[in-house]
Amino acid sequence: MPATIDKVIxxxxxxxxxxxxxxxxxxxxxxxxxxxxxxxxxxxxxRIVYIDxxxxxxxxxxxxxxxxxxxxxxxxxxxxxxEKLTPDYVVLLDGPDVVPHITLNAIAGLVEDDEKVPSDLxxxxxxxxxxxxxxxxxxxxxxxxxxxxxxxxxPDTIVAIIDRAAxxxxxxxxxxxxxxxxxxEVWQESxxxxxxxxxxxxxxxxxxxxxxxxxxxxxxxxxxxxxNCHGATADDRFxxxxxxxxxxxxxxxxxxxNVREGAVVAAECCYGAQLFDYAMAHANPPIxxxxxxxxxxxxxxxTTIAYGPADSNSEADLITQYFMQQVLKGASLGRxxxxxxxxxxxGQVMASPTNLKTIAQxxxxxxxSVQPCIAEPTHTTPKLTEADxxxxxxxxxxxxxxxxxxxxxxxxxxTASRPGKVVAGRDQxxxxxxNLAKGHGFEARKVAMVEARGGEILHAAMARLEVDRKVAVVxxxxxxxxxxxxxxxxxxxxxxxxxxxxxxxxxxxR
Amino acid sequence: xHERTVIGNxxxxxxxxxxxxxxxxxxxxxDDGRQYVLRRExxxxxxxxALDQLVGLSLVVEGLETGNTFIMRKWQDTTDCGDDxx
Numbered sequence: 001m002p003a004t005i006d007k008v009i010x011x012x013x014x015x016x017x018x019x020x021x022x023x024x025x026x027x028x029x030x031x032x033x034x035x036x037x038x039x040x041x042x043x044x045x046x047r048i049v050y051i052d053x054x055x056x057x058x059x060x061x062x063x064x065x066x067x068x069x070x071x072x073x074x075x076x077x078x079x080x081x082x083e084k085l086t087p088d089y090v091v092l093l094d095g096p097d098v099v100p101h102i103t104l105n106a107i108a109g110l111v112e113d114d115e116k117v118p119s120d121l122x123x124x125x126x127x128x129x130x131x132x133x134x135x136x137x138x139x140x141x142x143x144x145x146x147x148x149x150x151x152x153x154x155p156d157t158i159v160a161i162i163d164r165a166a167x168x169x170x171x172x173x174x175x176x177x178x179x180x181x182x183x184x185e186v187w188q189e190s191x192x193x194x195x196x197x198x199x200x201x202x203x204x205x206x207x208x209x210x211x212x213x214x215x216x217x218x219x220x221x222x223x224x225x226x227x228n229c230h231g232a233t234a235d236d237r238f239x240x241x242x243x244x245x246x247x248x249x250x251x252x253x254x255x256x257x258n259v260r261e262g263a264v265v266a267a268e269c270c271y272g273a274q275l276f277d278y279a280m281a282h283a284n285p286p287i288x289x290x291x292x293x294x295x296x297x298x299x300x301x302x303t304t305i306a307y308g309p310a311d312s313n314s315e316a317d318l319i320t321q322y323f324m325q326q327v328l329k330g331a332s333l334g335r336x337x338x339x340x341x342x343x344x345x346x347g348q349v350m351a352s353p354t355n356l357k358t359i360a361q362x363x364x365x366x367x368x369s370v371q372p373c374i375a376e377p378t379h380t381t382p383k384l385t386e387a388d389x390x391x392x393x394x395x396x397x398x399x400x401x402x403x404x405x406x407x408x409x410x411x412x413x414x415t416a417s418r419p420g421k422v423v424a425g426r427d428q429x430x431x432x433x434x435n436l437a438k439g440h441g442f443e444a445r446k447v448a449m450v451e452a453r454g455g456e457i458l459h460a461a462m463a464r465l466e467v468d469r470k471v472a473v474v475x476x477x478x479x480x481x482x483x484x485x486x487x488x489x490x491x492x493x494x495x496x497x498x499x500x501x502x503x504x505x506x507x508x509x510r
Numbered sequence: 511x512h513e514r515t516v517i518g519n520x521x522x523x524x525x526x527x528x529x530x531x532x533x534x535x536x537x538x539x540x541d542d543g544r545q546y547v548l549r550r551e552x553x554x555x556x557x558x559x560a561l562d563q564l565v566g567l568s569l570v571v572e573g574l575e576t577g578n579t580f581i582m583r584k585w586q587d588t589t590d591c592g593d594d595x596x
Binding site for chain 2: 282
């Protein structure tokens, strides 16, 4: 074993053999050997750890997982491996039927249909086992998943994804500035803001409807993709929206032949990264898998129902645009997503249920060590002679970045809020929030008040300033009166310091 | 995801409120009060006119339960049957 390990691949050999049969698992192991060799050529020492094997887990001081569904065991295994090897990258191999998502509890204060939130966030945090998302706001690890859909039987897809991770060479940033973007028409103002934040303009935005296959197919060959459409559980399509109409905009099978090698995708859609069992659903592969199987090297999306406003940016808009911004700056996929998570936790009120859900539900598909494009020199990049440049050790540079990110992860968590008790609001400020909702056309008067607790630094600041923070949520769910009638639904979030309302967010109907 | 059979009444409701997938859906409400968003196997997740035809009916539905969504493989209208027959 090399003295230091830069990248660890977390796998479950028995689950791979069960899923792909022994011959398929052997093909995957060969592909992984190719990835390890390619990494070595790039200066990365990579190691596979089979977390189901007692002999492999013994040096890490934890038992093997009891099976592929052993979430607590998998989290404990990753924590122990990270503690001992301190890798720069952690790769989860295959779908949640091999290395499980951690099933987080429904987010308190949010009345919705997701009973649980399948998440890879806990693997990116050294916080101990829990099923509450707010316990994982200290995000310090660079984590990604080389994916396959649940119950896939052929190893072809995962082998192709591993091979692509091994062979990818970074491109000039200009290659990734030429983007494909599609948005539900009703969210186009929000999507334009995201595109301007990432690419500096929004001229190439396709609006659905009318945008759909085959008209969009030519643009799918671009390397950066930013998608803000509707999605649904166990569905292989994304949808646009005009008025109440939601026509199909993208289909898994139509995407497949058009994806270019090296594409990077950020999808805001509900269930946009759900690795569902498409055979059981009698459907085609999920769109995220259509991308990853056919050329994409990275994909950020959500496992569950996602949130965002119609004409401004928050929640899903921000986590996806932060990720793409870092990719364009030359970060590896994993670092780009870790920095996106930090930026989101630092800038958003994590006591807000929709923000907490966003950080829990979005995950990275792809090898986190893969660098899509080369970093462009900035005005702070020192100019070095060729001789000086040869003295710079890339491994040391990466270690320095990890040191900064570890510190940053701890710092943003210490200054972030997190949800405390959820109570029915009956005090004066709750009445003001109810009146505010009335002013925005709400008929609902019920206010859920989420008490904000602080990370260490925020808690101390709140105590010093003698203020408390709360987040008030009003959700209105009004059923249709009859055939052809459209129910009206709204969600209003008010941020409260002491007894003052300091910020209002209105999540528009999607 | 689980294969199962459910029995209930079909109506229309707003679901996934405030989220990026909020929409008016055709839902099935079971006798024990559970609400499923209905989708025909292979049918679109939104705006399926074939589902609109089922609103107001009592159904026995076979299919796939995935969270609060039910993907319908087969269904039978039991609206005009008595309780014993349903």
